[in-house]
Amino acid sequence: DARLGSAAALKERTNTSDLLEPDLYSKKCPPGTYVSNTSSKCSPCKRGEYTEYPNDLPNCLPCHTCREDQVELSPCIATRNTQCACRNGTFCSPDHPCEMCQKCRARCPKDQVEIAPCTPHSDLRCGPPTDTSSSSGVSTVAVVVSILVVVVVIVLGVCLWKQCFSHRAAGEGGERSSKPGSVVNRLVLRLTRCCWGGMGMRDNDRNKQIEQEQGLLPAARGSGLEVGHSLGGCCWTFSFQQTSPVSSNPTAEARKKLVPVPGEDPVVLLRRSFDIFARSVPLKDWKRFGRALDLLENDIDQAELYNKLLGEPIFQVLNVWLNRQGTNASINTLLGTLSRIELSGVAGDIASKLVQEGYFQYEVS
Known part of the structure; x- marks a missing residue:
């Protein structure tokens, strides 16, 4: 009773005259074999041929030969194609067909530094010096801090002027108004009361926000900037609130991510979805889709x-991608990749079909 076996079992059987039977469920032969036309059994690939995955091919695939501008990383065997890469000093971007290895840049421009060296898959990467960016960030922080200090000094000066002016207007002359220490003490006392009042105002604002979220109060419409001040005009409280649009559909955000339906094997569901991808992804875009999934040439x-x-x-x-990812494979990775290569409409249609077929459901947070 021969079943789908491992590469080691296949190698052991190849030394004899026995032939493997195709898998009873998938009717496919294991890697390193093909379906023989004469016996309808799994025959081993000949030298210079291979099959990397379970298949029902009538012949093995011919091994790839590395070009002159490439080096061979590993030779072709019955279960794996030849692995090639560009020679040192050249590269081939995985986002485009590797028809010819391109020469890497020798050095970075004068005003830039090396970020990453040349690899068989990417050119020399350059960028601005890190010291320049850090010094620019420090200078920006210094400017912001300076502006805040100036604003605080101006506010304190206005408060002090109002305090002195109110004393003169009320007839508080002589010894009381001439002592700067008493004026400063009264100013500190007023500022302390003001700060506690500001905290109370912020608490009231927070309570209003909670009531609005619970539907007890109507939501305020505006630019999201609230400015409050205490009695006397000495203490100002600025409240900047970033308002975000409220979706009319409460499950709009939760529907962005799919999860397998309970009680089913996630890998089986993922394999079933491949048929929907095959019928939905335009044939002209399948190579772009594969390269976006980080597949090799x-x-x-x-x-x-x-x-x-x-x-x-x-x-x-998709089979190559699934075998490479293993347990990390996710339907959301495939849909996100389609959106990344400007096929968002296709990704949305596929997600709807997967839910309709009962394979996946929208995640509810």
Whole structure:
């Protein structure tokens, strides 16, 4: 009773004349084999050929040969294609087809420093010196602090002037008004009372906000800037509140993320969703989708060969991505990637279909 086996079991069977039977559930042969036309069993790939995933291909895929501007990282085996990379000093961006390795920049411009060195997948990265950015940030903070100090001094000066003026206007002359210590003491006392009053005003504002959130009071409409002051005009309380629009749909935010329906295997549900992705993602965008999922050019080439044989490149791209991610694979990563490559409408349609099919549901916070 031969079933889908491991690579080690396959290697052991290849040394004999026995052939593997296709998996009873998926009807597919294990990696390193293909479905033989003569016996309908799984025959091992020949030298120079491979199959990396469970398949029902009539032939193994030919191994990729590295170009002259590339180096071979690992040779082709029956269960894995040849792994190639650009030579030292050259790179090939994973966001574009790697038709030719480009030469890395030798050095950064005079007014920039090196942030990251050249790699087979990215050029030399340069940016402004960190000292310049930090000094700019320090100078900005210094300016802000200076402005705040000036404002505080002006407010205290106005309060002191009003205090002295009120004493003169009330006829408080002579010894009482001529002593600066008594004036300062009275000013400190008034400022203390003012601050406690400001705290009370802030407490009242907070209580109003809670009542508005509970629907007991109508929400205030305005620019979100509230200015209050205590009696006497000596203490000012500025309250800046960032108002955000209230959605008419209370579950609008919760619907942005999908979770598997309870009682089902998340991996099985994720594999089932691949059919909806294959029918919804435009065929002209499948390569961009694969590169946005951080697949290698070898993976893209392999998916293109599958496309010529079976016409299902997106299935191959998603299977490679799922095998690479393992337990970290998430349906929200796929939908977010579509939005990132300007296919937000497609992502929304797929999310709705997944919910309608009963595979996933919107997360409720």
